[in-house]
Amino acid sequence: MKKIVVGIMGPGNASPLEVQTARELGRCIASQGWILLTGGCNSGVMTAANQGAKEAGGLTLGILPDRDDRHLCPHVDIAIVTDMGSARNNINVLSSDVVVACGMGPGTASEIALALKAGKFVILLHLSRAGQEFFAQLAPEKAIAVDTPAAAVDRIREILANGNPK
Amino acid sequence: MKKIVVGIMGPGNASPLEVQTARELGRCIASQGWILLTGGCNSGVMTAANQGAKEAGGLTLGILPDRDDRHLCPHVDIAIVTDMGSARNNINVLSSDVVVACGMGPGTASEIALALKAGKFVILLHLSRAGQEFFAQLAPEKAIAVDTPAAAVDRIREILANGNPK
Amino acid sequence: MKKIVVGIMGPGNASPLEVQTARELGRCIASQGWILLTGGCNSGVMTAANQGAKEAGGLTLGILPDRDDRHLCPHVDIAIVTDMGSARNNINVLSSDVVVACGMGPGTASEIALALKAGKFVILLHLSRAGQEFFAQLAPEKAIAVDTPAAAVDRIREILANGNPK
Amino acid sequence: MKKIVVGIMGPGNASPLEVQTARELGRCIASQGWILLTGGCNSGVMTAANQGAKEAGGLTLGILPDRDDRHLCPHVDIAIVTDMGSARNNINVLSSDVVVACGMGPGTASEIALALKAGKFVILLHLSRAGQEFFAQLAPEKAIAVDTPAAAVDRIREILANGNPK
Structure with a gap:
């Protein structure tokens, strides 16, 4: 039976706060028994999320942009x-059942x-007011801003249970 | 010698004003001797831009998402x-030397x-204030909001000449 | 630490013998502690390989061609x-450390x-004489025909150990 | 109206005879008013085919594997x-209405x-006996070996006219 996959997206060049949040998100996701998916590179939000997931005993999946694994984060299984x-x-x-964005950059x-184009829910953390407003204009029911990793996990659980957040 | 390609991106589900702007943009781009690139489908901004380019005698290129050409805009060469x-x-x-976005949606x-991730300049038309602010935060020197097709063409000319807008 | 991934490629429309070999290959690969990668669809060699890997308690990875998982093999994790x-x-x-082809079709x-273009070793099973000769012409040191799943596993072990078969 | 596109595929590392054939193929294709599509790089069969097409006044399209155009063949429009x-x-x-393969390598x-997987016809030139036999086994009605560029063009015309070769 296909396992649940939660993707954490975020910049390679991340602030200390974004890194801290990403690591906590990784821990929370792994604690739920969900597989963590990231872009796989060894920088910023990707590294932190994978590190957190491994600290909580999770399984980590990295989708690399390159033609080999030279930039692979060492916490990716x-x-x-x-x-x-x-x-x-x-x-x-x-490939993510739910997408979480932590921080911002062009790639994120x-x-x-x-994700919104594909009809996926996206949980948004550390997003500017303009960013929140912009994505709310694009997809008011799918783009969901939250303040903490715990709130993100609550929302993911709702989405997985209902296919729709409250 | 490689020809200059200008991409027009925009929603398939576009407002009448966005359609009108896209058609005028297509005409302007073709009039400059540039090749028009779009997503190739027969809807909204894509159809209008290709129609405009063909009215001005241009060459049109459509990059289709599908596995065949069943949704191809009839104005694509x-x-x-x-x-x-x-x-x-x-x-x-x-594949676009410069990207122009006309209107907005998740795909656009x-x-x-x-485009910003790849270091390209993007000319923005019919973008909400939140959208303008968001993309200016992402890449202040590369995301350029303008009001008219003529202004877009002026900016494209500058970018092609200098690799950098004034 | 990145886990070892072995890919089994083969037709969706496979003969009973190819299916039997694929299932045995899947079992052998999982028994080695390697992750099984396939194209993920629920047919032929893909289904059989995933079924075998799950019988041996392995972890299975399916790389789907579609935009959702509607054709996903139920034995894919x-x-x-x-x-x-x-x-x-x-x-x-x-994404495969070593590629195994079982049976033949245009996709395979x-x-x-x-794989040969990327410099990967490919183990070949149930390949016609013309096919064996053709791939040997393309890459004599990388295309390796074998007769049994056990021989395939021996070769994979050699490749993983040496980066080069005997 | 969408123009007809004929793709020439072949190795970057090509023999003098393959290069000569590719150049003649490019000339023939352009003379028919068809657009030439290649992999776009500046080597072997790709360069020769594009050169031939430009000699005959054709339009050339290059589909590059890279993230920029640094390896672009100078004869690509x-x-x-x-x-x-x-x-x-x-x-x-x-993207090719008909595919022509000139010479052989893993990429080709x-x-x-x-192409055979997608149901396309493929015209084959300078292919070994084993290669001809192998592709005939894969798709006997779609893989068509010929000896000269002129014969290739005859077959392309038949395919475009009938959707099926004699």
Whole structure:
């Protein structure tokens, strides 16, 4: 039976607060028994999320943009090597039952937009007011801003249970 | 010698004003001797831009998401069939010397973000205030809001001449 | 630490003998502690390999060509949803430490060729004499025909140990 | 109205005879008013085919595997930048109304196989006896070996006229 996969998207160049949140998110996701999916590279939000998930005994999946695993985060268990650059962002979101964005950058913005295009729910953390407003305009029922990893996990549980947040 | 390609991105579900702007943009781009690139489907901004370009005697290129050309806009001269869904959005922007976004939706947002990720300039038309602010936060020097097709063409000319807008 | 992934490629429309071999291959691969990667669909060699791997308590990874998991083999634990059609064949081989082909069809042939293009070793089972000769012409040191799942596993072990078969 | 696109696939590392054939094929295709599609790189069969097509006044399309156009053949008019490595081979064949393979290598073999998978006709030149036999086993009605560029063009015309060769 297919396991549940939760994707954490976020910038390689992340602030200390975003890194801390990503690590906590990784821990929470693994604690729920969900597989963690990230872009797989060894930087910023990706590294922190994978580190957190492994601390909680989880399984980690990295979808790499490169043609080999030279930039692979050491906390990733299973590497998917795409050699597709940023086009792999679409695979990240299509393969995630729910997408969480932690922090912001052009790559992360593309993942949120691609997830919304595919009809996925996206949980948003550390997003500017303009960003929140913009994504709410794009998909008011699918883009969900929260303040903490615990709130993110609550929302993911609702989405997985109902296919729809309260 | 490689020809100049300008991409127009925009929603399939577009307002009458966005359609009118896209058609005028297509005419302007073709009048400059530039090739028009779109997502190739027969709806909204894509259809209008291709129609405008053909009215001005231009050459039109459509990068299709499907596995065949059943949704191809009839004003497209050359169809690239990707069978990659929204991952083809990255090809749209990488293949465009300059990207123009006309109107907004999740797919268009992903194209703007992917273009900024790749270091491309993006000219923005019919974008909400929140959207303008959001993309300015992402890439203040690359995301350029304008009001008219004529202003868009002026900016494209500057970018092609200098690699950098004034 | 990244786990070892072995890919089994083969036709959805497979003969009973190919199905039997694929199931035995899946069992052998899982018994070694390697993760099994397939194209993820519920047919032929893919189903049989995943079934065998689960019988031996393994972990199974399916790289789907579709935009959702509607054709997913029920013996797949983790689904990667690519929405890329046959272009996902390149991901199949790039993500596999060693590729095994069991049986033949146009999709399988493309996977062997893409693996050889990427410099990967490919173990070949149930391949016609013309096929063996053709791939030996393409890459004499990388295309390795064997007769049994046990021989395939021996060769995979050699490749993983030495980066080069005897 | 969509123009007819004929793809020439072949190795970057080609023999003088393959290069000569590719150049003549490019000339023949352009003389028919068909657009030439290649993998776009500046080597072997790709360069020769594009050179031939430009000599005959044709329009040339290059589908690049890289993230920019640094390896672009100078005889290519329109560059599609995919950043997808060998996965772009699937786009090459899906975008071609008919595929011609001139010479052989792992990349070319993958393109023939992907074309046959997609139900396309493939005209084969300079293919070994084992290769001819192998592809005839894969798709006897779709893989068509010929000896000269002129014979290739005759077959392409038949395919375009009937959707089926004699």
